[in-house]
Amino acid sequence: MGILLLQLFFNPSGNISIFISNQLPDCIMDKNFFFQLALTLFLFTAVGYKKQGITIPELQRSYLSCGPGILADGAAFKRIKHPRLVYPGDVSALPKVLPNDNRTPAGKIKNQVLELELEVLWGDFFPETNDRPGLRLVAIAEKGKAPSIPGPLIRVEEGQSIHASIHNTLKDSSITVFGFQTRPATVTDSLWIPPGATRDVIFKAGEPGTYLYWIQLGKGIDPDDGEEEQLGAAFIIDPRGGSPADRVLVMNIFSTPIDTALFANGYLESLTINGRSWPFTERMRPQVGDTVRWRVINSSNRNHPMHLHGFYYDVLSLGNMLTDHPFPAGMRPAVVTETMRGQTTMNMQWVAKRPGKWLFHCHLSFHVSSELRLPGARDFDQPGHEEHMAGLVTGIEIQQGSSDLLSKGNARKIDLYANQYAPGKGGKYGFSFLDGQIPTENQFSAPGPLLILKQYQPTFIDVFNHLTVPTSVHWHGLEIESWSDGVPGWSSSDGRTSPAIQPGEDFTYRLSPMRPGSFIYHSHLDDVHQLTSGLYGPMIVIGEHETYDPKTDHFYISSWKNTDPLTIDELEMNGGRYLPETHIRKGESHRLRLMNIGPAGMMYIRILKDGAPVPFTFIAKDGADLPPAQQEIMLKSPSYGVGETADFRFTPQLPGTYTLEIITNVVKDHWVQTWVVRS
Numbered sequence: 052m053g054i055l056l057l058q059l060f061f062n063p064s065g066n067i068s069i070f071i072s073n074q075l076p077d078c079i080m081d082k083n084f085f086f087q088l089a090l091t092l093f094l095f096t097a098v099g100y101k102k103q104g105i106t107i108p109e110l111q112r113s114y115l116s117c118g119p120g121i122l123a124d125g126a127a128f129k130r131i132k133h134p135r136l137v138y139p140g141d142v143s144a145l146p147k148v149l150p151n152d153n154r155t156p157a158g159k160i161k162n163q164v165l166e167l168e169l170e171v172l173w174g175d176f177f178p179e180t181n182d183r184p185g186l187r188l189v190a191i192a193e194k195g196k197a198p199s200i201p202g203p204l205i206r207v208e209e210g211q212s213i214h215a216s217i218h219n220t221l222k223d224s225s226i227t228v229f230g231f232q233t234r235p236a237t238v239t240d241s242l243w244i245p246p247g248a249t250r251d252v253i254f255k256a257g258e259p260g261t262y263l264y265w266i267q268l269g270k271g272i273d274p275d276d277g278e279e280e281q282l283g284a285a286f287i288i289d290p291r292g293g294s295p296a297d298r299v300l301v302m303n304i305f306s307t308p309i310d311t312a313l314f315a316n317g318y319l320e321s322l323t324i325n326g327r328s329w330p331f332t333e334r335m336r337p338q339v340g341d342t343v344r345w346r347v348i349n350s351s352n353r354n355h356p357m358h359l360h361g362f363y364y365d366v367l368s369l370g371n372m373l374t375d376h377p378f379p380a381g382m383r384p385a386v387v388t389e390t391m392r393g394q395t396t397m398n399m400q401w402v403a404k405r406p407g408k409w410l411f412h413c414h415l416s417f418h419v420s421s422e423l424r425l426p427g428a429r430d431f432d433q434p435g436h437e438e439h440m441a442g443l444v445t446g447i448e449i450q451q452g453s454s455d456l457l458s459k460g461n462a463r464k465i466d467l468y469a470n471q472y473a474p475g476k477g478g479k480y481g482f483s484f485l486d487g488q489i490p491t492e493n494q495f496s497a498p499g500p501l502l503i504l505k506q507y508q509p510t511f512i513d514v515f516n517h518l519t520v521p522t523s524v525h526w527h528g529l530e531i532e533s534w535s536d537g538v539p540g541w542s543s544s545d546g547r548t549s550p551a552i553q554p555g556e557d558f559t560y561r562l563s564p565m566r567p568g569s570f571i572y573h574s575h576l577d578d579v580h581q582l583t584s585g586l587y588g589p590m591i592v593i594g595e596h597e598t599y600d601p602k603t604d605h606f607y608i609s610s611w612k613n614t615d616p617l618t619i620d621e622l623e624m625n626g627g628r629y630l631p632e633t634h635i636r637k638g639e640s641h642r643l644r645l646m647n648i649g650p651a652g653m654m655y656i657r658i659l660k661d662g663a664p665v666p667f668t669f670i671a672k673d674g675a676d677l678p679p680a681q682q683e684i685m686l687k688s689p690s691y692g693v694g695e696t697a698d699f700r701f702t703p704q705l706p707g708t709y710t711l712e713i714i715t716n717v718v719k720d721h722w723v724q725t726w727v728v729r730s
Contacts, residue, residue, distance in 0.1 A: 120427065128430030131313050136426065137175045137185045148176035148190045148198045150326025152333060153285055153299035157193045157203035164253075165213045168194035169203065171266060172220040176200060176281070176305075178321045178328040184425040186321055188281055188305055189221065189268060200326040201301035201350060202284030205264065207256045209291050214253045219244040221268075229372065230264030230286055233257040236373040259294075260375025261346040261368065261396040262286040263301075274352075277307035281321065283350025283394075286372075297344035298335070300324055302413075302443055304351040313426075320423050322442035329412075329419070329444035337403040339452025344400045352393035354653070355413040355443060356692035358527075359387055360536055362409070363675060364401035371395045381680055387528045387673045388414060390653065390692030403447075405454035407533025407544030413443035414694035416578040416650035439539065439551075439576055446541070456532065458563045459507040459595065467499070469552075469586060471518045480518060480584040482572075498608050498626055499588025502572060504564050506595045513559045514552060521551040522586060525575035527648075527694060528674045529592075530565040537575050551576055564592040568674025569606070569644040569696040579650050583611045587648045592674065603639065607713060607722075608646040609654060619720040622649070624713060630724035637730055640702045643667070645691060645713070652717035653690040658701060658726075659710045671698035690716070703728045 120128045120138050130138055137143065158167035170192045177185035191202030194216075207213060219226045225245045232240040234257035244250045265283035272279055281303045306320040324332050337343050349355050366384045368377040372394055378384070391397055412419055421429075423441040432438060465484075472479045482499025504510055514524050525537035536542035537560065539551035552558045564570075573587035589606045593599050607630075612621045620628055635641060647654055658665050664686040670677055673696055691697050703709060709726040 122431060128427045131309075131426040133309055133313070133319065135187050135307050135319055137177075137187050138427065139177075139182045139184075141175075143175050145187070146172070146174045146192075146197055147181065148174040148188070148200055148326075150323070151199035151201050151204065151284075151301075152325050153201070153204045153301060155204065156206035158205070160207070160211065163211050165205070165207050165211060165215075167203075167205065167213060167215045168218070169215060170194050170198075170218045170220055171226050171282075172198055174198045176321065178323050178326070178425075179331045179428060179431075183431050184427045186305060186319060186425070188321075189279065191266060191282060191284065194218070200281045200303050200321075200323060201348075202264070202266075202282065204285050204287070204299065206285070206287040206289065208289045208293065209256060209259050212253060212255045214251070216249060216251050217242065217244060218249040219246060222246050224269045226269075227267040228264070229267065230262065232373075234260060234262055234288060234373060235375070239373065256288045258375070259288045259290040260370055260377075261348065261398050262288065262370065262375065263348050263350050263372050263394065263396060265350055265372070265394070275308075277318065278304050278351065280351040281305040281323075283348075285346070285348050287346065295344055297346055299346045299348065300445065301348045301350055302355060304353060316422050319425060321425075322418055322423055324443055324445050328423070328442050329440050330438055330446075332445045335411075335445060335447045336450060337447070338450050339403055339406055339454075341403045342400055343403060344398075347391065347397045347399060349391040349393065349395050353418070354390055354392050354415070354692060355418065356388050356390040356415065356694050357397070357411065358414040358694045359401065359411050360409040360447075360525075360538070360542075361407070361530060361533060362401050362404065363387055363530075363673070364389075364399045367398040367400060369395065369397055381678065384672060384681070385675045386695075388692070388694040390690075390695065403449045404530075405456060405532070405544075406449045406451050407536075408541055409447040409449065409533060409536065410538060410541065411445045411447060412440075414692070416582060416693070418443045420579050422579075454532070456530070456563055456565065457507050458509045460505070460509070462509040462511060463505075465502070465510065465512045466515065467502075467512055467524070468515045469518050469522050478519075478584065480522075480581065480586050482586065482588050497585035497587055497610060497623060499572070499586070501606065502588065502590040503599050504562065504590065504592045506564055506567050506592055508563070508595070510562045510564075511559050512562060513557055515557040516552040516554055519554055520581075521553050521576060522574050522581060523549060523551055523576045524560065524572055526560065526562060526570065526572050526590070528568070528570040528696065529562060529590075531562050535560040535562060539576050566674060566676075567592045567594040567597065568671055568676065569646060569698055570674050571608070571646050571648050571694070571696065573648055579614055582648065582650055583614050585610075589644070589646055591644070603635075604642045604644070605633075606644040606646060607656075608648060609713070609715065610649045611717070614650065616718060619715070619718050619722070622715065622717060624722045628722075630711075630722055632725045632727065634727045634729065635703070637703055637706050637728055640700055642670075643699045643701055643711075644696065645688070645699070646696045647691050647693055649693060649717065651693060652715055653692045654713055654715040655688045655690045656699070656711065656713050657687040659712065660705070660707055665703070665709065667699045667701040669697065670700050672696070706730045 158165045174190050190198035192198035193203045228242040233255045264286045285299045306318045311317045363385045419440050419442045421441050523537045523539045533542050533544035534547035542549035570590040574581035589608045666684050669683045711724040714721040
């Protein structure tokens, strides 16, 4: 097959001269081909490279093939022409950008000084594997080694210094380096390096902690033009003598816009953990009984609620690029989900208490959707085994061993139906206890019915799929056996695996809740669409000797009605827009359970009387009751992200009218509930 030689020449005025040489004897040069060529040139000039002051090398002499790509087995896959896209087999003089598992620190220690040489350069990055589609981007390399995402790990001990030499190999863009300074710090220092130049910096490491460093291209990039957050990396300062064994997990994001006529997603994206996107992220394989320690670094500017399936983890510290704040013993939050804001860090640990396959992932549905995958990536999947997730997901495979689960009392059985109330992928779904029952009085949508479970009681929930699409149920926050965890094709233990429940079929999950608290059940398949269609519901576990009283125990569960809500009317709080008025007595204690299970967004609560905030007490997080020392009286709660639950105790001391406000950042609006307190 021949090629079309396209030569692009840039003159000082910014215009482009185009020379085309037809070397395509096997191709038909028709109007469709020239339309694609024109669109490619338009995209090249429109996506903002000139705005950043950077150009892509080798595009002044690009080769556009007109034939399909070929898979290893000889089958073809679809290609899309875009200056950022690279495909297996493409001829390139650029180095391959490798994933960095953050096991090996960069540089060498000499006389208590880390000697480090870094370079910033263009490369070809394949976030899945080298035989699948990839992206052309800028990355960081240790001199003499391949560039990597995340960038090279800097890891030193307290008392050591860093001498870094940073070379900007880019010809058309300056770079600004952030994070090369002593910790802790209150003011960000930076190092500006013009094209082709090298700068040296030397500084003392500072206090132990989990930090990061990152590099900005040019004057930065407008968020509408994409993200260049692949240029971030870990900066770890250990105490003298070193830290307990741990792993470092860094999240990076690259994105750039593409015409939706070419790719419906509208962006070419790479969301990775240690340089790989699910299902190609590294598998973690602890033994039962191991204490697992992770330093998690969000080097992107997006928020990521990080959720661990099946286990609670202790948050040892939270920090950012310049500071790290450890929690003292007895004050460490125990959570299943912790929202990490942009460019923040977390040091965490958990104990692998039972065998099976589990996940640690961002709970923003858009950050783990298979729609993130690059054009042509799906063509490599085996038929019947198409991936339903991508992006910020890490798999955990705990080796065989004993289990910590307990069961007490008589077994209970619950039938739960997944019903469909409108046809097609955009139809409305809902869970119910009866076949075909509409979950709420005036609408087709969510939430599903409140599930009341009892601590330690073995409970078998048979889910009947009466949809026209497969589904599953994840019992979010519960400590259960992996095969009941509800991630189709992944969650497995004891020789059993959670399936994608096919239309007309059913599957029985076995639960034996280990602790009382506030939890959520929801689909874990095609999350963006199935959650917004209504497949979620509240779940409360009561203590083995307790009863549930709806007069003093109130849940508030929020999600979306569609994938792009513009007003609060397109969100749901307990299935609707308005919350009913509540009448209570002075001095009576009430439990408020906040549950966030939208595809994205954060929310918080406050209570007002006569326009002034009144106090309430934070008593539980993610279903785990807080020790007395961690319970906090507050006038406004923190903001909670997707997959987080939080419980509060409200005891009004004066009669009158109170207003509960639940504020969401999805549409910058809020829900209101009136509480009338009698003497």
